[in-house]
Amino acid sequence: MKQETKNTPPQNIWDLAVIGGGPAGMMAASRAAECGAKVVLLEKNDTLGKKLLITGGGRCNVTNAEFDTRKFLSKFKGNDKFLFSAFSQRGVKETLDFFHAHDMPTKVEAENRVFPKSNSAKSVWDVLARSMKDNGVTLLSRSPVAGFVKKGNEILAVRCADGKEIKAKAFVLATGGMSRPETGSTGDGFVWLKKSGIPSLRRTRLWCLLRSKTPGSKNSRASACPASK
Numbered sequence: 001m002k003q004e005t006k007n008t009p010p011q012n013i014w015d016l017a018v019i020g021g022g023p024a025g026m027m028a029a030s031r032a033a034e035c036g037a038k039v040v041l042l043e044k045n046d047t048l049g050k051k052l053l054i055t056g057g058g059r060c061n062v063t064n065a066e067f068d069t070r071k072f073l074s075k076f077k078g079n080d081k082f083l084f085s086a087f088s089q090r091g092v093k094e095t096l097d098f099f100h101a102h103d104m105p106t107k108v109e110a111e112n113r114v115f116p117k118s119n120s121a122k123s124v125w126d127v128l129a130r131s132m133k134d135n136g137v138t139l140l141s142r143s144p145v146a147g148f149v150k151k152g153n154e155i156l157a158v159r160c161a162d163g164k165e166i167k168a169k170a171f172v173l174a175t176g177g178m179s180r181p182e183t184g185s186t187g188d189g190f191v192w193l194k195k196s197g198i199p200s201l202r203r204t205r206l207w208c209l210l211r212s213k214t215p216g217s218k219n220s221r222a223s224a225c226p227a228s229k
């Protein structure tokens, strides 16, 4: 296992462990760290965001310049209600503000599709990777996660393929869908969710937050949130 930075938390318990270093995991890790959490991200590949780099034919269609959240979500047939809460807090404007503030200009093409002005998905990758680094996320690449360490319904840690356990107070499962498995997205998360008894998700999307019981709290919680292809 390769440790890229040394931001080891007190007592070796991270506030948050993010599993999967695609755009969802990178953004979740970066934002949580920005808010003050001690965050570790585990990625099975030697690099982050392999699928991200091939999106949009290598140009990455970042979003769609439709700033009315209801109109935007009407394109996500059947999932618009589910997505409304998240997009009300961070919609198209906030997404573009984020990339523009990180020195990534964008352009709008046919059908309001937004691309990086550079015409390169690498620009999106750079913003997310830099943001993770600037916010102090510890990246453990070449770290395939094999499953969870549980006590009853409480998740205590993730278990890596080499047997190493990473303890955390909360977990974000961002292992992606199953398209283009050669990029690392082999659907591992679906198997874990099934085993954990979390209600089934459509196999095309996966992004969920799992929170284990934190010291001093009364309840443990696990929730699932589909969000990506």
Ligand SMILES: Cc1cc2nc3c(=O)[nH]c(=O)nc-3n(C[C@H](O)[C@H](O)[C@H](O)COP(=O)(O)OP(=O)(O)OC[C@H]3O[C@@H](n4cnc5c(N)ncnc54)[C@H](O)[C@@H]3O)c2cc1C
Binding pocket: 019, 020, 021, 022, 023, 024, 025, 026, 042, 043, 044, 045, 048, 049, 050, 051, 052, 054, 055, 056, 057, 059, 060, 061, 062, 063, 143, 144, 145, 146, 174, 175, 176, 177, 179, 180, 183, 184, 185, 186, 187, 188, 189, 206, 207, 227, 228, 229
């Ligand atoms: C050809 C193609 C073109 C696309 N074009 C666009 C586009 O232009 N615009 C757009 O918005 N979307 C596009 N998409 C969809 C987009 O790629 C996905 O929505 C996005 O990558 C999902 O991000 P994610 O972080 O949820 O998952 P992923 O990008 O799939 O990342 C999941 C990560 O988790 C890691 N992982 C998996 N299992 C484990 C494990 N056991 N342990 C540790 N790490 C693990 C994987 O290695 C991977 O890095 C495209 C998809 C494809 C296939």
